[in-house]
Amino acid sequence: xxxxxxxxxxxxxxxxxxxxxxxxxxxxxxxxxxxxxxxxxxxxxxxxxxxxxxxxxxxxxxxxxxxxxxxxxxxxxxxxxxxxxxxxxxxxxxxxxxxxxxxxxxxxxxxxxxxxxxxxxxxxxxxxxxxxxxxxxxxxxxxxxxxxxxxxxxxxxxxxxxxxxxxxxxxxxxxxxxxxxxxxxxxxxxxxxxxxxxxxxxxxxxxxxxxxxxxxxxxxxxxxxxxxxxxxxxxxxxxxxxxxx
Amino acid sequence: xxxxxxxxxxxxxxxxxxxxxxxxxxxxxxxxxxxxxxxxxxxxxxxxxxxxxxxxxxxxxxxxxxxxxxxxxxxxxxxxxxxxxxxxxxxxxxxxxxxxxxxxxxxxxxxxxxxxxxxxxxxxxxxxxxxxxxxxxxxxxxxxxxxxxxxxxxxxxxxxxxxxxxxxxxxxxxxxxxxxxxxxxxxxxxxxxxxxxxxxxxxxxxxxxxxxxxxxxxxxxxxxxxxxxxxxxxxxxxxxxxxxxxxxxxxxxx
Numbered sequence: 001x002x003x004x005x006x007x008x009x010x011x012x013x014x015x016x017x018x019x020x021x022x023x024x025x026x027x028x029x030x031x032x033x034x035x036x037x038x039x040x041x042x043x044x045x046x047x048x049x050x051x052x053x054x055x056x057x058x059x060x061x062x063x064x065x066x067x068x069x070x071x072x073x074x075x076x077x078x079x080x081x082x083x084x085x086x087x088x089x090x091x092x093x094x095x096x097x098x099x100x101x102x103x104x105x106x107x108x109x110x111x112x113x114x115x116x117x118x119x120x121x122x123x124x125x126x127x128x129x130x131x132x133x134x135x136x137x138x139x140x141x142x143x144x145x146x147x148x149x150x151x152x153x154x155x156x157x158x159x160x161x162x163x164x165x166x167x168x169x170x171x172x173x174x175x176x177x178x179x180x181x182x183x184x185x186x187x188x189x190x191x192x193x194x195x196x197x198x199x200x201x202x203x204x205x206x207x208x209x210x211x212x213x214x215x216x217x218x219x220x221x222x223x224x225x226x227x228x229x230x231x232x233x234x235x236x237x238x239x240x241x242x243x244x245x
Numbered sequence: 246x247x248x249x250x251x252x253x254x255x256x257x258x259x260x261x262x263x264x265x266x267x268x269x270x271x272x273x274x275x276x277x278x279x280x281x282x283x284x285x286x287x288x289x290x291x292x293x294x295x296x297x298x299x300x301x302x303x304x305x306x307x308x309x310x311x312x313x314x315x316x317x318x319x320x321x322x323x324x325x326x327x328x329x330x331x332x333x334x335x336x337x338x339x340x341x342x343x344x345x346x347x348x349x350x351x352x353x354x355x356x357x358x359x360x361x362x363x364x365x366x367x368x369x370x371x372x373x374x375x376x377x378x379x380x381x382x383x384x385x386x387x388x389x390x391x392x393x394x395x396x397x398x399x400x401x402x403x404x405x406x407x408x409x410x411x412x413x414x415x416x417x418x419x420x421x422x423x424x425x426x427x428x429x430x431x432x433x434x435x436x437x438x439x440x441x442x443x444x445x446x447x448x449x450x451x452x453x454x455x456x457x458x459x460x461x462x463x464x465x466x467x468x469x470x471x472x473x474x475x476x477x478x479x480x481x482x483x484x485x486x487x488x489x490x491x492x493x494x495x496x497x498x499x
């Protein structure tokens with residue numbers, strides 16, 4: 001029953017988010033601020049992780065290719081497929097659930113604890129729209145982060161595979177283009193958009209409806225990370241089943 | 246003026262407000278006092294529209310809140326100023342931005358006009374020159390004064406204060422009390438103030454409502470509160486040493 005109540009409350013929150021809109025000029029500034037905090041602020045860690053994940057995938061694949069009948073270019077093929085299909089969109093989103101999700105929950109939760117949300121409501125401002133809508137809009141730029149992640153992941157794989165002496169540059173580039181299916185990119189970006197929405201709204205829900213004090217803000221952030229990850233994984237499964245199987 | 250008639254509110258079948266009738270007068274500081282759990286904050290939140298009353302009406306200048314359209318409700322809220330217990334300043338904004346916030350949201354004024362109004366109210370609360378500081382960089386008393394400045398910047402008709410003195414030293418508390426009273430008189434505002442602080446009752450209690458177990462147990466002025474023989478009130482009021490001494494002095498005819 002508690003879960004059903006929470007799900008209902010989440011959708012009611014979404015209805016409120018798209019309800020009475022905040023003044024456009026104020027909203028525009030909030031969106032830019034959120035893009036800066038949520039997206040630009042995450043580029044460093046995303047770039048770092050993507051590069052090294054791509055590198056590790058390449059090394060692992062290369063080390064497991066013992067059969068001389070399997071072409072070395074498979075290292076690039078495997079790196080490309082894993083990075084585009086899963087590592088960039090899903091793995092990075094889980095990382096973002098920890099970074100961006102916790103930030104969203106704790107910032108909204110702190111506002112709840114310190115009565116700043118009540119202050120907005122008393123002033124006649126739709127607090128759900130004011131606080132959550134800019135985050136959802138900012139997260140629409142999240143696919144750019146994933147695109148960067150894909151590029152750097154493959155770049156990392158190239159560096160590890162070529163400079164590590166596992167394959168030649170030509171072999172890597174051949175494997176990278178081998179049997180390329182454009183729809184895999186479409187699939188990756190469709191799920192990235194869905195993940196972006198989840199990353200903005202599930203943590204916002206946990207922050208907005210939290211009760212208690214500073215300790216509960218911390219608990220809400222942890223719960224938010226767990227539930228955001230769960231929803232991401234389930235959505236990933238559903239989208240994969242629908243689009244790829 | 247705010248008139249409350251037969252106000253009821255319950256949470257999970259537990260009745261918190263049990264039929265309150267009271268009138269908050271314009272141009273006066275109307276204090277609500279009572280023990281913790283007596284329903285003061287719920288009463289205030291009902292008046293602010295944060296809680297919906299189960300029964301009864303709240304009339305703002307003669308018009309029941311329940312008959313307000315959505316647009317009228319929004320307009321009414323722009324006429325309300327609220328001073329929260331902790332100040333509730335937006336911690337990502339500077340003092341100036343905090344005070345300017347209601348103007349930015351609800352008016353179409355030019356930035357220069359908004360800034361001049363912000364500086365005017367900051368000067369009124371003795372905070373000129375602090376506009377660029379963040380809330381975390383100023384003291385608790387200053388934060389309360391910024392919150393007052395934000396509450397009055399849009400020239401509200403109704404000012405609500407939830408324990409404005411909590412956590413402040415007696416001197417700063419008196420400054421805040423007097424500031425609220427002066428602003429109430431200067432701008433002819435209907436001020437509703439919740440307090441536990443008996444000093445505030447002595448300082449600014451022009452009209453006092455005493456709540457007990459969700460009911461209005463007593464009402465009167467700060468002068469009358471010393472004369473009452475009502476035990477429910479005296480038990481609460483004379484638990485304060487200060488009031489005991491005032492009472493003793495009165496009895497001695499000092």
